[in-house]
Structures are given as C-alpha cells and as structure tokens.
Amino acid sequence: MPAFPAFAAWAATYGKTYNGDEYAAREAVYTAKMAEYEAHNADESQTFTMGPNQFSDLTLEEFQALPIRGFQGKGAATLGVHQYNGEELAASVDWRTKGAVTPVKNQGQCGSCWAFSTVGGLEGAWQIGTGSLTSMSEQQFVDCSKANSGCNGGLMDTAFQYAEGTSVATESSYAYTARDGSCKSSYTTAIPRGGVTGYHDVSNSASSLQSALNQQPVSVAIEADQSAFQGYSGGVITSGCGTSLDHGVTAVGYQSSYFIVKNSWGSSWGVGGYVNIAGNQCGITSSASYPTVSGSVQV
Numbered sequence: 001m002p003a004f005p006a007f008a009a010w011a012a013t014y015g016k017t018y019n020g021d022e023y024a025a026r027e028a029v030y031t032a033k034m035a036e037y038e039a040h041n042a043d044e045s046q047t048f049t050m051g052p053n054q055f056s057d058l059t060l061e062e063f064q065a066l067p068i069r070g071f072q073g074k075g076a077a078t079l080g081v082h083q084y085n086g087e088e089l090a091a092s093v094d095w096r097t098k099g100a101v102t103p104v105k106n107q108g109q110c111g112s113c114w115a116f117s118t119v120g121g122l123e124g125a126w127q128i129g130t131g132s133l134t135s136m137s138e139q140q141f142v143d144c145s146k147a148n149s150g151c152n153g154g155l156m157d158t159a160f161q162y163a164e165g166t167s168v169a170t171e172s173s174y175a176y177t178a179r180d181g182s183c184k185s186s187y188t189t190a191i192p193r194g195g196v197t198g199y200h201d202v203s204n205s206a207s208s209l210q211s212a213l214n215q216q217p218v219s220v221a222i223e224a225d226q227s228a229f230q231g232y233s234g235g236v237i238t239s240g241c242g243t244s245l246d247h248g249v250t251a252v253g254y255q256s257s258y259f260i261v262k263n264s265w266g267s268s269w270g271v272g273g274y275v276n277i278a279g280n281q282c283g284i285t286s287s288a289s290y291p292t293v294s295g296s297v298q299v
Contacts, residue, residue: 004034004052014054014268026057033057037231048228048235048276053269055230063230068265069247070111070153071221073287082200082290084207093210094253094260095217100127101252102135104273106266108178113248114154115141116264117219120250121156121291122168124217126191129295134190137174144183151180156219156248160199160291167193195297202288206279209288210254217252218290220261221245222282229275236276243283249275251288259284 005013007027018026030052037050055063095101102123107116115138127133141148145162148154173188202212212218224247228240236258253260258276261284267273277284 004037007031010052010056016057029059030057033231036227040231046235047238047278049233050228050231051233053231053233054266055269058230060227060230063227064225067109067111067151068107068113069224070107070113070151071117071246071248071287072114072149072153072155073221073245081203082208082212083203084205084211087211089207089210090214092253092255093213095124095213096252096260099133100124100217101250101262102133104262104267105138105176105264107138107176107264110142110151110178110180111149111153112138112142112151112178113264114148114156114159115139115145117221117248117250118156118159118163118291120217120252120262121160121219121289122163122191122196122293124250124252125291125293126195126295128216129293135171136190137169137171137176137187139176139181140169140174140184140187143181151178154248156221157199157201157289160196160289163191163196163291164198165193167191168196191293192297195293195295197292197294199289199291202285202290204286206285209251209259209279209285212288212290213251213254213259216290217250217262218288219248220251220259220284221248221287222261222277222284223247224249224263224282232270232275234271236278237281238278239281241277241282243286245283245287251284254279 142150147158167189168191169187170190223242250262
C-alpha cells in the first residue's frame with residue numbers, strides 16, 4: 001500500500017482550513033486515523049481497505065454526529081413484496097455498464113440520503129423503461145415530499161408514493177442545495193405525472209435482492225455510521241458496520257459474494273463513490289424497495 005499523505009497535503013486536497021489551535025488538534029486526529037488504517041490494511045484477514053477521505057480529521061463520534069445520513073425506518077412491508085422464487089439469476093449484474101446509473105452525487109451536510117436513494121431507483125427504472133438516462137432532482141423530494149422531513153430524514157417508500165402523484169423534475173431544472181427549501185412548481189419534467197406507477201418492497205434476503213437487481217437498480221437502507229464507512233477505500237465490507245439502518249443508498253448490481261452500492265457522499269469517498277457490501281452485512285437486505293414505471297407515458 002502507498003503511504004498516506006501528510007496532513008498538510010491532505011488538508012490542501014480537501015480544501016480544509018483551520019483556526020489557531022484547531023490545526024494541531026485536527027492533525028492529531030488525522031495522524032491517529034492513518035495509523036489505524038495502516039494497521040487495518042496490514043491485517044491480511046481484512047476483506048476491505050481503509051484510507052483518507054473528506055472525513056479523516058474527525059473522531060468516530062464526530063463522524064457519527066454529521067448530518068450525512070437520514071434514513072427513517074419503517075414497519076413490516078405491506079405492499080406487493082418482491083421475493084426470490086427460484087428463478088435463474090445472472091451470475092453478476094452491474095447497471096452502470098448498462099447505462100442506467102447517473103454519476104455519483106453528494107448530499108452534503110443534509111440528512112437527505114433517502115431522496116438520493118429514491119432518485120437512484122427512479123433514474124434506473126426510467127432508463128430501463130425508456131432507454132433514456134436523465135439525472136433527476138433530489139431537491140424536489142426534499143422540498144415537496146411532505147410525508148418526509150427534508151434534511152431531517154425520510155423514507156424511500158413514502159418518496160415513491162409522492163412521485164406517483166406528480167411529475168419528477170430534472171436535476172438541472174431543480175438543482176440541489178443541501179438545505180430545506182420551498183416546493184417549486186416550475187421545472188423541466190424528467191418523468192411525467194403517471195409515469196411512476198407504484199413501488200415494491202423486497203423480501204429480506206440476499207437472493208430476493210439479487211432477484212430484484214436482475215430487473216433494475218434498487219433503493220436500499222444500510223447502517224453507515226461505523227468506522228468501516230468513515231474510512232472505507234476498497235474491497236468488500238464483510239464485518240464492522242452493524243444493522244441499525246440509518247442511511248439510504250442505491251444498490252446497482254452484485255457479484256457472487258457482494259452487492260455494488262452507490263453512495264451519496266461524493267466521488268472522493270470509497271471507490272469513486274461506491275462501496276461493496278457482503279449480502280449479510282450492514283442490514284442491506286432488510287429495507288429494500290424499487291419503483292415501477294410506465295415508460296409509455298409521454299414527457
């Protein structure tokens with residue numbers, strides 16, 4: 001493994017500036033983190049690597065306190081539930097290679113992960129239904145999906161319900177601000193009203209999630225507040241993340257032993273903004289859902 005950058009170089013890379021004594025304090029945290037990550041990476045039993053990113057000057061407790069997640073859980077699934085019924089599944093799936101996934105986005109300091117997860121599901125479903133990949137507006141859901149709580153959190157299922165009754169805006173016409181705003185009614189339409197016809201929850205198993213991923217990208221919830229996520233830089237998370245769901249993300253595919261997950265912390269985090277999670281980790285199978293669309297509705 002290459003040596004990690006010195007603190008000054010890391011701070012310059014991420015545009016970090018500090019006042020007075022804070023520089024020395026943050027340098028001490030960073031140095032301790034890099035030592036921790038070097039020890040982790042030297043342990044040949046580990047299945048994933050850790051390294052510097054935008055969170056490397058924070059203690060774990062400070063990382064956990066950041067408003068960068070925001071999933072609010074739900075009870076048992078009530079809708080038509082997608083289950084694995086013994087059908088033959090592809091050995092691997094990656095919707096990125098099929099043109100159904102937009103570039104990685106960044107939710108910033110706003111607990112709007114649920115909106116990014118929702119939009120990831122909608123963008124994929126609409127591309128598969130129409131052949132056209134359009135980046136859609138998370139801010140519309142933050143501002144307008146009143147069953148959810150904007151930057152204070154939300155749930156993908158209720159956001160899909162909202163989308164059933166409205167047209168979905170393009171990203172470019174309803175830009176993300178990372179804060180709560182008033183609901184706009186004037187924007188360019190990505191999905192017309194009636195284009196989103198419903199959603200399905202996915203049964204809580206790795207095989208059911210794989211089955212759903214054979215159809216389209218899937219909105220999933222995970223626990224993402226542990227050190228495995230603070231410093232993740234590659235490989236497959238097979239331990240160390242917990243199952244207390246706090247973060248909505250988008251599963252965009254799988255390999256034999258893990259799911260490929262698009263996060264919303266920017267492309268400098270993880271592997272270009274992505275993380276690989278083993279099928280029994282981070283609660284990834286326990287609150288998955290995907291939208292249904294009708295691509296024949298004209299924009």
